[in-house]
Amino acid sequence: MLLMVIGFMLSGPSAVADSSRCTPSGCAGQARFVSLGEHLYVDDKLADGHSAVAVYWLEGGTGPFEVWNPNGNGSTVDHNLELAEGSWIYYYVCLGEYGLRSILSGTCSAGVTDYA
Amino acid sequence: MPERPVNRRIFVLGGLAAAGTAALPGWTGASTPAPRSVTPNAIRYPFELGVASGDPTPDGVVLWTRLAPAPLNTDGHGGMPNADVTVDWEVAGDQSFASVVASGSTVARYADAHSVHVEPVGLAPDREYFYRFRADGHISPAGRTRTAPPAGAMPAQLRFAFGSCQHWEEGWYHAHRGITADRPDLVLFLGDYLYENPSSALSTVRGYVITSEADTLAEYRHRYAQHRTDPQLQAAHAVAPWLVVFDDHEVENNWNSTNQTAARREAAFRAFYENMPLRRSSLPVGSSIPLYRRIQWGALARFHMLDTRQYRNAQAPTGSCSTMRDPARTITGGTQEQWLLAALAQQTARWDFLGQQVFFAQRDDDNLRSTCLTNSTDAWDGYTASRDRIAAGWVQRGVRNPVVLTGDVHRHWAADLRLDYYDHSAPIIGSELVTTSITSSGAGGSSPPSQTWMSNNPHIRYWQDQRGYVLATLTPAQLTAEFKIVTPSVLEPNPANVTIRTDRRFALLDGQRGLQNA
Secondary structure, three states: OOOOOOOEEOOOOOOOOOEEEEOOOOOOEEEEEEOOOOEEEEEEOOOOOOEEEEEEEEOOOEEEEEEEEOOOOOOEEEEEOOOOOOOEEEEEEEEEEOOOOEEOOOOOOOOEEEEO | OOOOOOOOOOOOOOOOOOHHHOOOOOOOOOEOOOOOOOOOOOOOOOOOOOEEEEEEEOOEEEEEEEOOOOOOOOOOOOOOOOOOEEEEEEEEOOOOOOOEEEEEEEEEOHHHOOEEEEOOOOOOOOOEEEEEEEEOOEEOOOEEEEOOOOOOOOOOOEEEEEEOOOOHHHOOOHHHHHHHHHOOOEEEEOOOOOOOOOOOOOOOOOOOOOOOOOOOHHHHHHHHHHHHOOHHHHHHHHHOOEEEOOOOOOOOOOOOOOOOOHHHHHHHHHHHHHHOOOOHHHOOEOOEOOOOEEEEEOOOEEEEEOOOOOOOOOOOOOOOHHHHOOOOOOOOOHHHHHHHHHHHHOOOOOEEEEEOOOOOOOOEOOOOOOOOOEOOOOOHHHHHHHHHHHHHHHHHOOOOOEEEEEOOOOOEEEEEEEOOOOOOOOOEEEEEEEOOOOOOOOOOOOOOOOHHHHHHOOOEEEEEOOOEEEEEEEOOOEEEEEEEEEEOOOOOOOHHHOEEEEEEEEEEEOOOOOOEEO
């Protein structure tokens, strides 16, 4: 049976990212932000037993929020945000253990600010 | 692990802070906060940290902003390029900026984290004004400010709010929403604007980007910037001029004159100055900052804004009577003490407020002179000779209405002051109003002092462990203090589910001593 889960795709979207970040040492996890429609994509790019997780803050004094991709190598989670035009998002990507919602220390990328 | 905030924006900018979104005269063609058009190869909308004003005089006020289009970038420069930027400013008598009364340009320097401190002069006394900035074609939100009454004039009323201790992670800034709604003439912030501590894993509603302890210039700058992304804090800054002092956490918990490196002080003081509406007279010099100062409000009030951190001796060991009572010890330093006492001898205002950090009144567990079982040796209890010199000083000088305003302790307290607290029949010589925290200690709910403790400290009149602030209404005849609390708690994110109400009201009458229920 094919389960259709909103926000989960087996392959990456065609939209071009306006910014992206990779986890250190080989980009096992990647986060990409596309301003058009305000999508934050989280890619798992390595069969390493870990999940990819994007961590982000928003204008308005809120965060961190976490977007997990527990679906394995080659998968992408599309986190569709609703942001005011011109507002900012600050994010980075890490590896983690989805079951415990635990981010692995030393696996996080540098952060980046992008705009809706 | 606690639930993280819901992924939706529940806050909106306060009315004043959003004023820049309207179509305003002058500066036409520039972008306003929404929509935020971006010119290619130019700076993005840089006023993400809002605007502020402070330290009013009869003819001026300091105006502040800091350019940061990407406020959470961890280098502390907020996404600004390594270049200095010209910033225009203007002050108007009306919110639509139809009557601009002062304007000019200044330079936001990369070396100063693109902070701007403008000190317009020549404004009319006792007047409401509005101000805004422009940089690279972008216009800031508008702020409301006001000048002080002229020297010698007796205004009919002054409304001021005071707050302290706004731990970013431990609650939502509903108290700032309340301050904004009150539209006071002044806001006093009595310290712990931020906390240098590492991020806490428990009881948090939101989190730092940099989770380690802040101890470098970049980290302090970043932490200020993260605080200033809060729309309620921005709105409270935009609604009135602030008088700010720091306490300990702007540097490190319980710091004193002996236990910090010069490098850390320099970094902390510099970041504090860069992010506060302080005058150039408060500009740090290396590892020191001239922070204590006086703000006169006509013939009605003086605010002696004290610095009880930078010059204090090290805290006494708990229970060490000999150290706590050592007459050579000081919490203010000798120079500041003499500065204060000299001013108190020149009574130019009906009410004298000591705006400062830590608990002034005695809090003693057993009321025995032999034990010194105080709540905190970090407070004035740990420096009793210093307290005695100042309290006796205002008594000897015949100060008409001395009132101490305090933060630090994350609780509302109200207390009468005595020269000898062990003698419960000793005359009352003044009063102290202690504001609870804006957010620090979160939901609260601790046990109140016991009946025994209260009977040992009968000068203590009130205690409340909820978050909030104090709103004071001052007239020549009376000070009314409303102790505001946020219910059910600052852990609730949605303002629609939060009530800000007066929990207790006290009055002080001109020329009389002692708190009155009101």
